[in-house]
Amino acid sequence: MATQTTEQVPTAAARPPAKLYKPKADWANRALVLWGILVFIFLFAPIVVIVVFSFNTGRLLVDWNGFGFDGYQSFLDNPAPREAVKVSVIVGVFSAIVATVLGSLAGVALARRPGKWSAGFLFFVALVLVTPEIVDAVALLPWYVTLGNWGLSAFDNGWVRLIVSHSLFSTAVVALIVRARMSGIDETLEEAAGDLYAPPVRRFTQITLPLMMPAVLAGALLSFTLSLDNTIISSFVQVQGVTPWPVYVFSSVKASLRPEIAAVSTLMFMLTLVAIGLVALVLRRGGDSSSDIARTMTGGGG
Amino acid sequence: MTMTEAPEETPAPAAERGPKRSWVPRSLLAIPAWVWFVIFFAAPVAWILYYSFGQQVDFFTQIPDVSHPNFHRYTEAFNPSYFPTFKRTLKISLIGTALCLIIALPFSYWLAVKVPQRWRGLMLGIVLVPFWTNFLVRTIGWQLILSPDGFMSSTLQHLGVIHEPLGLLCTQRGVQIGVVYNYLPLMILPLFVAFDRMDPALRESSKDLGASRWRTFTQVTLPIAMPGVIAGMLLVFIPLMGDYITAILLGCAKGSMAGQLVASQFDSTLDWSLGSAMAVMLILFILVTVFVFALIGLALRAAVRSHRKVTLVDVTSDGGK
Numbered sequence: 001m002a003t004q005t006t007e008q009v010p011t012a013a014a015r016p017p018a019k020l021y022k023p024k025a026d027w028a029n030r031a032l033v034l035w036g037i038l039v040f041i042f043l044f045a046p047i048v049v050i051v052v053f054s055f056n057t058g059r060l061l062v063d064w065n066g067f068g069f070d071g072y073q074s075f076l077d078n079p080a081p082r083e084a085v086k087v088s089v090i091v092g093v094f095s096a097i098v099a100t101v102l103g104s105l106a107g108v109a110l111a112r113r114p115g116k117w118s119a120g121f122l123f124f125v126a127l128v129l130v131t132p133e134i135v136d137a138v139a140l141l142p143w144y145v146t147l148g149n150w151g152l153s154a155f156d157n158g159w160v161r162l163i164v165s166h167s168l169f170s171t172a173v174v175a176l177i178v179r180a181r182m183s184g185i186d187e188t189l190e191e192a193a194g195d196l197y198a199p200p201v202r203r204f205t206q207i208t209l210p211l212m213m214p215a216v217l218a219g220a221l222l223s224f225t226l227s228l229d230n231t232i233i234s235s236f237v238q239v240q241g242v243t244p245w246p247v248y249v250f251s252s253v254k255a256s257l258r259p260e261i262a263a264v265s266t267l268m269f270m271l272t273l274v275a276i277g278l279v280a281l282v283l284r285r286g287g288d289s290s291s292d293i294a295r296t297m298t299g300g301g302g
Numbered sequence: 303m304t305m306t307e308a309p310e311e312t313p314a315p316a317a318e319r320g321p322k323r324s325w326v327p328r329s330l331l332a333i334p335a336w337v338w339f340v341i342f343f344a345a346p347v348a349w350i351l352y353y354s355f356g357q358q359v360d361f362f363t364q365i366p367d368v369s370h371p372n373f374h375r376y377t378e379a380f381n382p383s384y385f386p387t388f389k390r391t392l393k394i395s396l397i398g399t400a401l402c403l404i405i406a407l408p409f410s411y412w413l414a415v416k417v418p419q420r421w422r423g424l425m426l427g428i429v430l431v432p433f434w435t436n437f438l439v440r441t442i443g444w445q446l447i448l449s450p451d452g453f454m455s456s457t458l459q460h461l462g463v464i465h466e467p468l469g470l471l472c473t474q475r476g477v478q479i480g481v482v483y484n485y486l487p488l489m490i491l492p493l494f495v496a497f498d499r500m501d502p503a504l505r506e507s508s509k510d511l512g513a514s515r516w517r518t519f520t521q522v523t524l525p526i527a528m529p530g531v532i533a534g535m536l537l538v539f540i541p542l543m544g545d546y547i548t549a550i551l552l553g554c555a556k557g558s559m560a561g562q563l564v565a566s567q568f569d570s571t572l573d574w575s576l577g578s579a580m581a582v583m584l585i586l587f588i589l590v591t592v593f594v595f596a597l598i599g600l601a602l603r604a605a606v607r608s609h610r611k612v613t614l615v616d617v618t619s620d621g622g623k
Binding site: 048109167 | 329330331332334335336338339342343344345346347349350353364365405406408409411412413416417423427428429430431432434435436437438439440441442443444445446447449451452453483486487515536540541543544545546547550551561564565567568569574577578581584585588
C-alpha cells in the first residue's frame, strides 16, 4: 500500500531538469499500476460472473451445466419477473420526474437566492442523504399506514408509495446537482433577458432552462437508476401486486437462485450502462470535466 | 463553459441582491421540495421517534400504544440478545471503512495523477459501472464466487491452493468482503475528486525543494486531499451501518447486522415500538461514532500541526477550491 521510496534522495546536480516532469517507470509507479489493475479486477469480478452465469443452462444458478439461453427464455416465459421489471421501470420513470421537478426548482432557488433559509434547507438535504435506508424504510411504512387511516387512501396504493419513497433521496441529489451547475453560471444572462422585456415565464423557458438542462437531465437519469436499485425501502412499503424487480430478486434469493435471475440482471445491467452512458454524454456536452462528472455521479459528494 | 461577456469593471457577484422584476421571489421555488421533505422525511422519522416510547399492544397489532411514554424499549434494545448485533455492525462498518480507504487511496491517486489525462475520463466511467450496477446483483455475483460449490472453490481445489471447499460464504469474513466491495466506489470517487483538483505544481515544488516522494505524499498531497478522505469515510460508513442485505446474502443467518434487527421488528415480530427504538439507536450509534472520530481527527491534526514547522494552511484553502 505504501509506495515508499528510500533510494530517491535527490542530488540536485545529478538530475537533468528536463527529466523532472516525465513520469518515471520505477517500481513505485509500477506498483501503483498493478494495484490499479487489481482493483479493476476486484470491481468487475462479480459482474462478469453474473453475466457469464446468465448463460448457464443448469437448474440452479451456482452449478454450471452448459452454455445456453435457457435463463433468458424462462424470463420471457415467466410473467412474474417480467411484471417486476415493468413495475421497476414505470416507478423509476415517475419517481425521476417527481424528483427532477422538485429538485431542480430547489436547486435554482439555492443557487440564485441563497439566504438564511438555504442553510436550513441544505441541512435537510444532508439529513436525507445520510439517513440509512433502513431507517427511511421503517419510518415510511407506519407513516403510509397512518396516512391511509386518516382517509388519504392514495397512500394505500403501491404505485404511489413506491414513487413517493424513491423520489425522496433523488430530490436531494438533483437539488445538489442543479445547484452546483447554476451557481457556476452568471445571472447576468437572465437579467439581460429581463431588461429586454422578456416576461418571467419566457425568461425561464428560453434562458434559465436551457442553461440548467445538462444538470436536469443528469439528475433525472441518476434518479431513474437510483430507483431501479432501491431494495430496502421498496421491500417495506410495497403492496401486494406491485413488486419492483429488486424485491422480486431478493425474495427469490431466499428461496433458490435460478439462472433466469442472472439473465434479468444482465438485461438490467445493460439498461444501467445505457443510462450511465447518456449521463456522461450529457455532462460532457455540458462541458464538465471528468472530476465534475464524478462529483455529479456521487450526488455532489466530495 | 458558459461564456458570459462580463463587462471589465464589474464582474457581477453571483448572489447580488436588489430590486428584481420577477413577481415571484425565486426562493419560493424551493418550497415544493421543502414540503416534500417535511411530509415524507421529517414527519415519518418523527413518527417512529414517537413510537419508540410506546409498547406493543399484542402480537397481532402493529400500531403501538403510546399512552404511557417510557424508555423501556431502549433498555430492551440494549439487552444481551440485541446489543451484540449493534457492536458487530459497528465493527464490520469500521473495518469496512478502513479497508475501503486502504484500497481506494493508492487507486484514486493513480487514477487522478498517474493515468494520462485522455484515459482518465474513460477509466473513471469504468469505475462507475459497478457503482451503478444493482446492489443485489453484485452481491449475488459474490455469492457465486464465494460459494463452496462454486467455480472458484473447485478451481482453487483443483490447483491445490485449498484442500477443502471454500469456506467464506456464510462467515463474517464473507460479509466483510461483500461490504468492502459494495461501498468501495463511494470511497474511490471523492478521493479521485480531491486528488484531481489538486494543483500538480504543489507536488512538483515539494519535489524541487528536495522532499522525497513519501514525504511529498504524506505532507503535501494527503493533507490537501483530506476533505476527500473525510467525505469518503462518511459516504462509506453511514450507509454501511444501515446495510443488512449484504449480510443476509453473504453471511446467511449468522452475520446479521443491526439493520436486519430493525427490519425484523417491522416485518416479522411486528413490535413497531422496539423496531423504532432500534432505528433511533442505530442513528445515535452512527452520530456518536462520527463525532468520536471527528474529535480524534481534530486531535491528530493539532498534534501534527504542532510538530510541523511549515503549515500548509494557505495552500490548502487555495488548492481546495
